[in-house]
Amino acid sequence: MSNLQVSVYRYNPETDSAPYMQEFQVDTKGRDLMVLDVLHLMKEQDSALAFRRSCREGVCGSDGMNMNGKNGLACITPLSDVVKGNKLTLRPLPGLPVIRDMVVDMGLFYKQYERIQPYLQNDTPAPAIERLQSPEERDKLDGLYECILCACCSTSCPSFWWNPDKFVGPAGLLQSYRFLADSRDTATRERLTSLEDPFSVFRCRGIMNCVAVCPKGLNPTRAIGKIREMLLADAT
């Protein structure tokens, strides 16, 4: 039997007074498709089904969603990883306002990213060639710069659900540490000062949902730990 039963979150504010779950039967022809492929087959049945997608290879971060209870990227999640008992339940990323169906309003998430000043700051004059950086210094950026802003981590984080306006969240903090860790960045003090309040960093309770869901295998909790250490060292 290759018919997969998919239950998907639907909501179009123009026509629906409330969200509901819609059932689809999808013929996978026995293949271990990616969840995104399944969504495309569903869209052939109902063109009104809305979801974001772009690269379809796990690098653009468009199709973060909740699949059988766990956040991830639809395009690199094979059915064999998530489907239990031939059933797949798809919901939008939790904790953000839904625009339509699987499409959420990412505004708050992006705002927290912008807040950490996600760009290199260096107050010395730029040389005629590149700034030098040793391979060891560069290695410190591995595991940080690869973030694709898919929001799987922040929207799986209870602290972010509670305080999305005040807690920067795992994605933003991972990027904050990406610049704190960069030997070329000279704004360390300013960056730390802007994070000193009780919420921005310290709302992290070490739950580690972010680590469990990151489709790129990154570890925001560790980065947050490093920022805490820097903040505490700074305070003493």
Add this chain to the structure above:
Amino acid sequence: MSNLRSLTFDAIIIGGGGSGLRAALELAKSGKKTAVLSKVFPTRSHTVSAQGGITCAIASSDPDDDWRWHMYDTVKGGDYIADQDAAEYMCSEGPKAVFELEHMGLPFSRFDNGRIYQRPFGGQSKNFGEGGQAARTCAAADRTGHALLHTLYQNNLKNNTTFLNEWYAVDLVKNSNGDVVGCIAMCIETGEVVHVKSKATVLATGGAGRIYASTTNALINTGDGIGMALRAGFPMQDMEMWQFHPTGIYGAGTLVTEGCRGEGGYLVNKDGERFMERYAPNAKDLAGRDVVARSMVMEILEGRGCGEKGDHVFLKLDHLGEEVLGKRLPGIVELSKTFAHVDPAKDPIPVVPTCHYMMGGIPTNIHGQAITQDESGNDHIINGLFACGEAACVSVHGANRLGGNSLLDLVVFGRAAGMFIEGALNEGIEYLDASESDIDAAMKRINRWNESNEGGESIPELKAELQDIMQNSFGVFREEKNMQEGVKKLADLRSRIANAHLPDKSNTFNTARVEALELDNLMEVAEATAIAALERNESRGAHSRYDYPDRDDVNWLKHSLYFPATKELKKRDVNFKPKTVDTFEPKVRTY
């Protein structure tokens, strides 16, 4: 009668990929009122998928490296129809543009001396082809496009660029003089359609690989800027020139960087033979992409392909060892495991040539100004219209792009367009406003879809049919009869698309409407490609014909120029006059 809200900018940049963001950065710093309009959040643009690097003579790997050698490789790689003034500009300005990216924070990989890491890529040489393989591609592991795109987006945030994210540009607005004075655009979230007025409209909409059934390109690569320009009546250049990347993952189409072969990987056939040694004795697996792709197809056609169907070959990487793979090619290891179910540290990756890059596009000069041609064959600037990146044809890639040159193209010419527009705005630009009927003309298409009736065919089915036609008739090898049939089928498809049905007419985040509008653009790109391919009676670069196997410099050392109104193909001179170096005369191209 139009009662559209209008938004007014000095410059509007359509597309939030590398070239659009680089142009925007230049303009944001200038203080002009500019905006980037992108159908996806900018870091979801296809630049993010670029892997291996940005080729540029920054003299890091080799302190004696010279941009002129890079220029020679580029011109040769393009099979001599790259414009030499443009290749000269790109290769000589390149180092400045790459150092700027580093200063902005791009996390390049490093050599022990702290300089930017460079790896060998296909078609690279030292000393004008005489000094052996060069290593000229600057890399951030195998995620260079991601690192570059995020860096550019971050620096646009720093400089307070205005973004219209998840907005879709529908069509250009022309005034009665034929100047481009803005566009019609739709906010995807609300469905609101607005008239964007602008003194400079930059098409940075990227490629259109989705005209093929099998492509490395993102789902969003539907040639929107090309479609808009063609519907506005402007010509396209060298549209027959499509690059098939040698190493798309068999079945999935996802890209495996040429950097794999740069780091020492190589291709083998079913006998385990390193077959590129026969086709390109010197450069072997690092010959031009067109050469490698054709060699692979030859192996497959001659029965030496791998797998049950014998329809692919293998890319061998296991001899590089886990450390090199983990350090230099970590993304490839991931992709390979996900899409080929293969750990490249143990087993070879099944690969097949896959549509990858559009060398053709909107003809421009080195300032990004779009060009058309009059009846007597003279170039004319199209007022108000600019293009850069993959959507443009400057042309630095000619008939075949070298690996790593696309990222360089998009930063150098994005930057150049931004600088030129800033200067032009400072001098003052005044065009006649668009009239009601000018705006109505640009609204025609979206109105057509919104009024489409049941009974018309479905959009995804028509799209699949278009992709199959292109795949079957305009692939790696081409031949007249098959292409004629393809052209005929496309003509038929065009009339069916004109009657196709958009069932969902709601306003909120209606992705079906976006896909309908994209289908029109795919149609425009496909037809321009097909007609140009049928009429170029020679083999050059990526355009290989069974029936005309040789390069014909007497008749075809030219750009092709496709005119949409008449569907005619004309010719345009290639620039052979670089400013500071001697012309590279056409030679037989071997690797």
